[in-house]
Amino acid sequence: MTVTAPAWTTAPAELYQEIQQFYAQQMHLLDDGRVAEWAGTFTPEGVFAANAQPAPAVGRDAITEAAAKATEAYAAAGVQRRHWLGMVAVTGGTGDTVTARCYALVIETPRGGRPEIKASTLCEDELVRAGGTWQVRDRRITRDDLI
Amino acid sequence: MTVTAPAWTTAPAELYQEIQQFYAQQMHLLDDGRVAEWAGTFTPEGVFAANAQPAPAVGRDAITEAAAKATEAYAAAGVQRRHWLGMVAVTGGTGDTVTARCYALVIETPRGGRPEIKASTLCEDELVRAGGTWQVRDRRITRDDLI
Amino acid sequence: MTVTAPAWTTAPAELYQEIQQFYAQQMHLLDDGRVAEWAGTFTPEGVFAANAQPAPAVGRDAITEAAAKATEAYAAAGVQRRHWLGMVAVTGGTGDTVTARCYALVIETPRGGRPEIKASTLCEDELVRAGGTWQVRDRRITRDDLI
Numbered sequence: 001m002t003v004t005a006p007a008w009t010t011a012p013a014e015l016y017q018e019i020q021q022f023y024a025q026q027m028h029l030l031d032d033g034r035v036a037e038w039a040g041t042f043t044p045e046g047v048f049a050a051n052a053q054p055a056p057a058v059g060r061d062a063i064t065e066a067a068a069k070a071t072e073a074y075a076a077a078g079v080q081r082r083h084w085l086g087m088v089a090v091t092g093g094t095g096d097t098v099t100a101r102c103y104a105l106v107i108e109t110p111r112g113g114r115p116e117i118k119a120s121t122l123c124e125d126e127l128v129r130a131g132g133t134w135q136v137r138d139r140r141i142t143r144d145d146l147i
Numbered sequence: 148m149t150v151t152a153p154a155w156t157t158a159p160a161e162l163y164q165e166i167q168q169f170y171a172q173q174m175h176l177l178d179d180g181r182v183a184e185w186a187g188t189f190t191p192e193g194v195f196a197a198n199a200q201p202a203p204a205v206g207r208d209a210i211t212e213a214a215a216k217a218t219e220a221y222a223a224a225g226v227q228r229r230h231w232l233g234m235v236a237v238t239g240g241t242g243d244t245v246t247a248r249c250y251a252l253v254i255e256t257p258r259g260g261r262p263e264i265k266a267s268t269l270c271e272d273e274l275v276r277a278g279g280t281w282q283v284r285d286r287r288i289t290r291d292d293l294i
Numbered sequence: 295m296t297v298t299a300p301a302w303t304t305a306p307a308e309l310y311q312e313i314q315q316f317y318a319q320q321m322h323l324l325d326d327g328r329v330a331e332w333a334g335t336f337t338p339e340g341v342f343a344a345n346a347q348p349a350p351a352v353g354r355d356a357i358t359e360a361a362a363k364a365t366e367a368y369a370a371a372g373v374q375r376r377h378w379l380g381m382v383a384v385t386g387g388t389g390d391t392v393t394a395r396c397y398a399l400v401i402e403t404p405r406g407g408r409p410e411i412k413a414s415t416l417c418e419d420e421l422v423r424a425g426g427t428w429q430v431r432d433r434r435i436t437r438d439d440l441i
Contacts, residue, residue: 014307
């Protein structure tokens with residue numbers, strides 16, 4: 001049984017590490033175009049919501065479909081995307097669920113061109129421990145240009 | 148009593164974590180416009196010095212005032228700021244005080260516009276342990292365009 | 295004797311920290327123009343390969359020479375470089391050698407000018423433990439604009 005604990009001021013080192021590593025590995029999958037594996041980093045009924053989208057994607061199939069469309073469009077355009085997540089704050093949780101808040105940049109480089117920051121965003125996550133890793137149960141992305 | 152120890156080559160994992168988390172939480176406060184709480188992450192007589200400013204801000208009142216002015220100007224202009232601190236090196240210290248050196252970017256996004264890197268800087272800190280967290284006793288910001 | 299272990303899904307906290315700190319300290323050396331010390335963060339026969347270069351630099355002398363040339367050119371042009379490594383994934387290894395994969399940005403600021411992202415890259419490393427720190431045995435840099 002999981003007991004709800006008060007919000008941490010500072011997460012334990014081991015936990016903070018795990019979240020950092022999870023974010024790195026998760027975004028490598030997306031930027032490498034491994035969209036099904038990327039969707040697998042969400043819970044089966046996971047939610048991906050963004051203020052740039054009219055409605056959230058719910059569940060791995062919907063998340064895969066949305067990611068695949070974007071991935072194909074970028075590949076066709078010859079653009080390499082890189083998602084940088086940083087300034088990670090673990091804002092609460094128990095041992096098996098955490099809430100986290102971080103910044104995310106999308107950096108795009110066209111073949112033969114210069115890198116640009118396409119979007120600066122705030123990322124708010126509910127994460128759950130699943131087996132040996134973490135999964136996203138709920139992600140809310142707020143693009144800074146749309147607020 | 149605090150005994151001065153030789154500079155670390157590598158900080159203990161627990162300490163390095165804490166500094167990373169402190170930086171994330173501290174900059175979230177500033178970027179959220181919570182300027183009094185931001186000033187509270189400095190010691191009561193804390194110093195904020197920058198090569199872009201004629202004189203350092205000393206003490207929480209002065210730090211609050213400077214941050215409030217900037218925050219109001221950005222809000223009026225419809226610009227969201229995000230401070231990214233990274234490449235953190237803990238360069239010395241004892242268990243209760245540390246010196247740290249990191250890079251800091253200021254990324255600004257106007258409403259309806261594109262994100263831009265407003266400033267690339269070097270951040271040099273003296274941090275002290277205070278209760279369950281860290282505080283900045285002395286921060287020196289060096290903007291790369293002004294050196 | 296070092297026994298090869300299966301790839302980690304998640305690196306131990308202590309190790310992950312060490313790699314993060316190594317990257318920060320290593321790139322501070324380069325950005326500060328301390329090129330011989332920078333080259334000393336590679337093994338004596340270390341390899342630095344990049345898709346932007348016709349051939350890899352092999353060994354500390356070659357790495358020093360390449361870094362010194364670039365450093366002098368930037369200094370003469372009045373440009374401050376900052377290398378940001380992030381989104382670090384430790385992808386495998388034993389206790390004494392690891393493979394890591396991260397993103398690297400080069401941010402350049404001309405004196406009196408605006409910061410720009412000069413390059414967005416993928417960095418793939420083989421690292422070995424040497425004394426109290428880590429060294430790069432093999433680094434492969436893939437610039438996103440050249441793929």
